C-alpha cells in the first residue's frame with residue numbers, strides 16, 4: 471500500500487495540452503518520488519462528449535463534466551490545470567481563484583496584458599501558487615545554457631538570437647481554428663509561439679526592456695473546419711473559407727535591461743522547418759546554441775583561440791543538466807517533449823506542497839503578456855515600445 475499523499479487533480483479542457491497535463495501528473499509520483507505525492511486524476515471538464523468519454527476511458531479520470539464550473543465546485547479537487555483556448559483562460563483562472571484552487575495554466579494567460587495582470591494579481595492576493603506552461607525552460611540543455619550565460623562562462627553577454635519557425639499552418643488548406651480568431655486567440659503567432667521565445671530569452675539573459683517589431687499575415691483565408699480536432703491535427707474541412715484575423719509572422723529587435731541586444735523571429739507558416747525553435751546566446755568569450763528539433767543537444771564554444779580545431783562542441787544531455795537523469799539512466803538516450811511537461815507538473819506540485827512559489831508562475835505569464843502587447847503595438851505604429859517593468863513576486867530569476 472502506498473504511503474504517498476494523494477492530491478486531487480482537475481483538468482479543464484482535454485485537447486492537446488489537457489491530455490498532456492493528465493499524462494504529466496501521472497508521471498510525477500514515479501519521476502519525483504521525494505515529493506511523496508501521488509496525483510489522483512479526479513475529474514476533467516470539456517464540453518465535447520468525445521473528450522468526456524476519453525477522460526474516463528483512456529486518460530484515467532474518475533469522472534468528467536461538461537462545465538468547468540462543476541469541476542471547480544468539487545471539494546475533492548485540490549489543484550487544477552487550465553488548458554482551454556486562450557479567450558477562456560482569464561475567466562477560468564479567476565473562477566479558480568474564487569474557488570481557492572491553485573492552478574497550472576497554459577500560455578498565453580488570456581488575450582491581453584490586462585487579462586494577464588488581473589489573473590496574476592488575483593492569485594497573488596488570494597495567496598495561491600500557480601504555474602504557467604512555458605515548458606521549454608525545463609529543457610536540460612536550456613538549464614545548462616542559462617548556467618553558462620549567468621556564471622560568466624561565456625564572458626560578458628552581448629546578444630541573443632531566437633527563432634521559432636514552424637510549419638503547422640504552412641498549407642493554405644490548414645483549417646481556420648480558434649488560433650486564427652482575434653476573439654478566441656487574441657494576437658496570432660506572437661502569443662502562440664513567440665511568447666515561448668521571449669520567455670526563453672528572458673530566462674537565459676534577463677528582462678526585455680524595449681522592443682520594435684513588424685508582423686504580417688501571409689495566408690489570409692483558410693477553410694472552415696467541419697469537425698473538431700486536437701491541437702493542429704484531426705480536423706476535416708469543407709468548401710467554406712473564412713478570414714485569418716491575426717498575424718502569421720513576427721520579426722523583432724529587443725533591448726534587455728542589462729544592455730544585451732537581441733533578434734527574435736517567429737512564423738507559423740514557413741515551408742521546410744517543422745518546429746525549428748532555436749536559442750543562441752553570445753558573449754565575449756563564447757556562445758551556446760540549442761534547437762528544439764535536437765532537444766537533447768547543446769552546441770557550446772568557449773574558446774577564442776581561433777586555432778585549427780576552433781568551433782562548437784556538440785554536447786549531449788547528461789546528469790549535470792537540469793532534470794535529465796530523472797528520465798533516462800544511460801547517457802546518449804533522449805528525453806522528449808512530454809517529459810518537459812512532467813518536470814513542469816512536478817514544479818507546480820512542489821510549489822503547492824511547500825507554499826514556495828517556483829517560476830514560471832502567473833507573474834511570469836503577465837510579464838510575457840506585456841512583451842506580447844508591446845510587440846503588437848510596435849508592429850502597428852512602427853516605433854520602439856518600452857515593456858512595462860512589473861515586479862515579479864516569484865523566483866523568476868532563480
Ligand SMILES: NC(=O)C1=CN([C@@H]2O[C@H](COP(=O)(O)OP(=O)(O)OC[C@H]3O[C@@H](n4cnc5c(N)ncnc54)[C@H](OP(=O)(O)O)[C@@H]3O)[C@@H](O)[C@H]2O)C=CC1
Nearest residue numbers: 483484485486487516518553554556576577603698700701
Ligand atoms: N505549452 C505549450 O507548448 C503549448 C501550449 N498550448 C496552449 O494550450 C492551450 C490549448 O491549446 P490546445 O491544447 O492545442 O487546444 P485544443 O484545441 O487541442 O484543445 C482545446 C480544448 O478546449 C475545449 N473547450 C472549448 N471550450 C471550452 C469550455 N468552455 N470549457 C472547457 N473546454 C473547452 C475544446 O473543445 P472543442 O474542440 O469542442 O472546442 C478542446 O477540447 C492554448 O492556450 C495554447 O496556447 C498549446 C500547445 C502547446
Ligand SMILES: O=C1CO[C@H](CO)[C@@H](O)[C@@H]1O
Nearest residue numbers: 636638662663666702745
Ligand atoms: O505553445 C505552443 C507551442 O507549439 C505549438 C506549435 O505546434 C503552438 O501552436 C502552441 O500553442
